[in-house]
Amino acid sequence: MTGALPVALGNYVALASVMFFIGVVGVLVRRNPLVMLMSIELMFNAANVLFMAFARAWLQNAGQIFAFLVITVAAAEAAIGLAIVVAVFRSAATVDVDEVRSLHG
């Protein structure tokens, strides 16, 4: 019992996969925490796209509700993340994540 979609479901999945992959690569290769946070947002939104697509495809609203939840958590995460970045910059005078490694074993 699936709802008819104007665009095929596989396209949404492909889009989300691409977005998620770009986010992963962004986190791994960039050293600027701001860009890393943005990459994380990208991964969140890849998940959101999937939630919306499958919610529509299966005609179940739980997926849409989860998308809102993810947006909320993402906002909170961004706020905390930016606060940490500011705090790190104040103490270490840099925001390069490779330079900030005082927790090494």
Added chain:
Amino acid sequence: MIHHVMGNDGTYPLLIALWLLPLLGAILCWGFGPWLKARAGWLASALVGASFVLAVLSWGAGTQSVGGTLGAHQSLLSWIPGFDFGLLLDPLALLWVFVITGVGALIHLYSIGYMDGDAAFARFFAYMNFFVFAMLTLVLSDNFVGLLIGWGLVGLASYFLIGFWFFKPSAVAAARKAFVLNVVGDVGIMFAIFLIVANVHSIGFGDAFAAAGSYATPTLFLICLGLFVGAAAKSAQVPLHTWLPDAMEGPTPVSALIHAATMVTAGVYLIARCAPLWSVNADAQMLVGTIGGLTALLGAILGCAQWDIKRILAYSTMSQIGYMIMGVGVGAYEGGVAHFFTHAFFKAQLFLGSGLIIHALANEQDIRRMGGLAKKLPYAFVVMLVGVLAICGTPGFSAFFSKDMIIYGTLQHGHPWLYAVGILTAGLTAYYMLRLLFVTFLGSYRGAVDPSDLGIRHPELAGLPSDGDPAPQDATAHHHAPAWIMNLPVGILIVPSIFAGWLMFGGANSPWAHFFAGQFPVPNVVVPPISEGATSAIVFACVLVGAAVAAARYASKGALADAVARLRSESVRMPALLSNRFYFDAAIDALCVRSAQLAGTFFGRVADPHVIDGTVREAAISARWMGTLMRSLQTGLLRAYALILVFGAACFIVYYALAGGR
């Protein structure tokens, strides 16, 4: 389950009082010694004397017989069922209580003189009173656990008193040796108690003896064996006797009280107490009788080869206890107990008499350096003479009756070999005791002779203590204690050591037999081919031969004129077997001490550092190693963590992609 209690149950405050008075004395002397000073001796003697008076007053309670139940029983406390503690005063216990408190009080009195001027005067009397209390606990207990407690406490008191002069290394070593050997015995008794409790679920004598016929024979033999290991260790029976001669390191009154009259006879008490067990196990009787006979003979032989006056008496004690053990072992309980009774008097008297000599000669204990003391110390001579006549079994003296009861008893109970051993030992006893008497008191005084002329070379190799009692006892120190304080107790002891034996005169009608009526199981007695009168005659003939040999060797005119040279040649030509005391010490050293040392070395050098410590050390090292490994993962690089995370997630994805819908 019905519990069998020995004795007539009731309330006997006198019994409790006579038991606890010496403990009170010990606590007072211990706690207030510096304040009591010399009064400690009088206090301790008075309390033991009071205990003796209470024991006399308890005569009626102890000898009462209601419907065949002998004696008085006072309950103290009940623990779990089968574990009831109480006091039992029956004729057997009463006899021991009389000797412990009576002879004990006399020896306490004597000690006031002997220990006068010792720096630890009050401590000495605290220990002595503590010993009396412990010994009373042993003989008054109505159960095996109470007996074992008393058993251990007398060992502790003995340890304290042997090592009383703890600044003498030899005394400390002797105390330790005595304690260790006694603990061997304690363990034996403990295992016997385990077996009894496993079989009858009770520690009481009554329960254990009521079931005497129901034990499996091997179990009963093991119980008797365990008890006998304890008896052998405490009563210096072969091969656990080696501590007794060394125990002479203690003050002479201690030797008289603990190592002659009372504690060392605890083994005799134990076997007499457990007569219902022994009388139904022939193997146990054979074992104990044989060991007793062997000890009597070996002790007498070794007594012939000693030069230290106290060591001669120690070996004599060992030999006489061998007699007692032989008597109670074969089933002649009344005879064995009778010899305990008479021996307590004459041996205490001999020890106290030797104390008079040692005291007068400023701590000389080697009889080779005495001689001619009959004129110098006439009182000591009389005392020792009576004691020697008594121990030899001279007709009319106490041991004549008690020793003959044992020797004849071995024959009555079917042990002719032990009969022969008993007679032979009686002859040897006469020889070595008269040797002691003649060498000490006849001839001329040899104290001024150079020791090497007497054959005294290495004191430690000759088996002599390196120095005697170190208490200040030269003539000037005598001012405080009058002479009578030492002479009176010895004088009192002369009376029973002559006359105590007459109690046993008259066979089944003697006061002795009446006193013990119903105490011991009546065994099947064979009528031996040799009558009791003939036995006495044979024993006395043997004694006369021993006495004649001793007289020829030490008291003849020629021997006395040539005493120095003769003693020298006897010392020098002493067979190695005798001067090494049959190598018992060496054998125990090789078998037990060396093997324990080897085991200790193995555990100390291998097992402990490499197995136990090694395990702990390896655990610590591996924890550190694991930590180092794990720490290297904590790079602090944020992107490395992210990479690991992604890698993990990728693994999941690959897994689910490959596993599909399954």
